[in-house]
Amino acid sequence: MKPHIDTLSSFIVGLIFGLGLVVGGMTDPAKVIGFLDIAGLWDPSLAFVMGGALIVGVIAFRFARQRTTTFLGGAIRMPTKNDLDQRLVIGSLLFGAGWGLAGFCPGPALTSLGTGNSKAMLFVLAMIAGMALFEGIERYRHPVPGNPSPR
Numbered sequence: 001m002k003p004h005i006d007t008l009s010s011f012i013v014g015l016i017f018g019l020g021l022v023v024g025g026m027t028d029p030a031k032v033i034g035f036l037d038i039a040g041l042w043d044p045s046l047a048f049v050m051g052g053a054l055i056v057g058v059i060a061f062r063f064a065r066q067r068t069t070t071f072l073g074g075a076i077r078m079p080t081k082n083d084l085d086q087r088l089v090i091g092s093l094l095f096g097a098g099w100g101l102a103g104f105c106p107g108p109a110l111t112s113l114g115t116g117n118s119k120a121m122l123f124v125l126a127m128i129a130g131m132a133l134f135e136g137i138e139r140y141r142h143p144v145p146g147n148p149s150p151r
Contacts, residue, residue: 024049029103
């Protein structure tokens with residue numbers, strides 16, 4: 001019974017998150033690009049969406065740190081790494097550039113797939129290709145012991 005409850009709760013939370021992205025305008029690339037265009041016709045409305053998300057996140061993380069299990073009994077695994085390294089900075093710059101060029105980030109792009117948005121489909125395909133490329137590079141750079149090295 002427990003796996004079904006976990007799956008159902010994940011579905012409900014994902015549905016609420018997706019609806020929030022749609023209602024907040026995060027699935028509209030023109031609105032996102034307008035928010036990012038601070039030198040042009042800047043649209044500050046998404047700042048309120050992001051501010052609300054930050055407030056909810058800060059409260060949720062503060063509450064989660066005081067617990068050892070989720071509401072459904074699963075283990076809570078909080079991030080432990082807090083240093084800034086070159087990979088994080090480069091990845092953040094690539095993420096921001098992609099967001100600014102396409103007007104999508106991963107969550108809203110996946111949500112937009114449900115509307116049949118062809119730009120979202122192209123973005124998601126490019127995102128998957130980028131993740132596959134990253135995995136291939138990582139496997140080449142750091143082969144798993146016992147597996148034949150591609151080198």
